[in-house]
Amino acid sequence: MISSSGIPPAVPAGRMAGADQPVLPLSDGLELRLWHADDADALMAAGQDPDIRRWNLFTVEDRADAHRRIARMHERWRAETGAVWAIAPPGARALGLIGWNDVDLADGSAEIVYWVLPAARGGGIVVEATRRLSRWALDDLGLHRLRLCHSVANPASCRVAEKAGYSFEGTMRAALLHADGRHDQHLHALVRGDV
Template sequence: MFPETVLHSRRLLLRAFDAGDITDTLASCSDSLTQRWLPLPRPYTLDDATAWCTTTAHAMRDSGDGIQFAVTDADSKRLVGQVGLKKTDWRALVSEVGYWVSPWARGRGIAVEATRTLAHWLLTDQRFQRMELRAAAENAASQEVAIKAGFHREGTLRNAGFVHGARVDLVLFSLLPGDLGSSTDPTEHR
């Protein structure tokens, strides 16, 4: 299982979800754009947000499946999104990243910065060998995040995903330790 940790970047603080995130999680996951690309409950209710913030996100770490972070503005501390790992293969040292950005924070590079911060921690501190990112073939914004975060496009996984009962093709991206470059990453962790 991943250790409990807090990650910092220039503008963001990545930490465990807590009950204080329920209202903003409800608003974010009820948003039509978030709902379009993620297989979230429809409608997304207060009970769903409460379960995610207080139980489900924490259970993913406890089970070894991954780790979920509330992405917050470093200054205001307000929730601006989520980034996390799932489908972790501990033997192969591979995990898949996923994210969403709150409607009030879109267009500011939040997903790119949070994904880079998590990738640096996973591939450097945790010594993983590969981070994967899968985006629906029609989700251009998510694919743009992958490219800006330094991922390499590997190909299309035909009919490999589903969103609200419909099958979708997924574009597979990957990031390896050598892709991080030799420059010092501005993230800090503790």
Template sequence: MAHTRIRTLAPSVTEPRGHGLHLSAWDAGSDADAQTWLRGHLDPDFQRWNTPLRPMTGLDAARESLRARAREAGEGRSASFRITDGADGTTLGHIGVGEINLPLKLARVGYWVLPEARGRGVATRALLLASRWAFAELGLHRLELGHALGHGASCRVAERCGYRYEGTMRGAMFEENRRDAFRDAHLHARLATDAEPAAPDAR
């Protein structure tokens, strides 16, 4: 089916490759991309640790979410990457660089991996690749990463990628499936001047 291509990356943004991965643009006009975006957000493990501002209720909501990210990319406020296998192009998950503040040289990163791609170091490799891109291409000095207290897997990814634990932020995230209650979160950060850790082997 023909559709208008709406990329979640600004036209000038390069698509990073390395560590066995290709970080490419999501296409808000693609049914396949919208279905994958929806599947990722409906995954029970994603929902356990993340409560988006707007519920992801179906394909129309998924398309609008991707269109919103495309608008933010056009305004230079974020970059949303589809994590794909560097060899065959299979979609593995998502990683985003958001809340970009160029005057302060600061941004926040977030990611999720589809269930069938877990256990292969995908999040770690993607975060290393996206971090290198953000420092080099955007000229950022600091990248922050927050995750809900108790999310051990995300904590380990952050630490493997050189994002040091800086403390606990009180009431910094919505509780699971609630927008009227809050939970604590860990804050991790990496500076452009920090050493880049070695990437795990692609599996």
């Protein structure tokens, strides 16, 4: 369908909702897969982790809230507004989350978000998952521009962006309100053809 501006969408509506969310393999026996109801404990643990709460502005009230959040992840895929995966060994509990917020199929853009539980940090899982999910978004889904934004006070996310091939584009001043006040954010991007 062509928009009122006469410009065809970068990705046709229905491309996500008309298909199942894929399982994407990673190395070391890990995969990106759907969140399941039995991942609620991992989501609750993430909601209690001080680093995840600080950088992702993320809390989980209780098990019922975790289940609602997991259901919303599935709804966002069907609505084509977001796509969220668990980072996990096959058949095991989630170690982290990675996905796309602000999916705009007409424009062909999205913003990546991620976190991992403390036991999974430091081994390069987030970098590999970011690379894999970026390839899926550009090559399989057909997006054109991917964003990775993070507080300038979070150098670990800056390293993820650099190692995953995202170019630094600048600093957005006072762009996000955290518990300790407004933070400047770095903007990194990956555009089709960069890799």
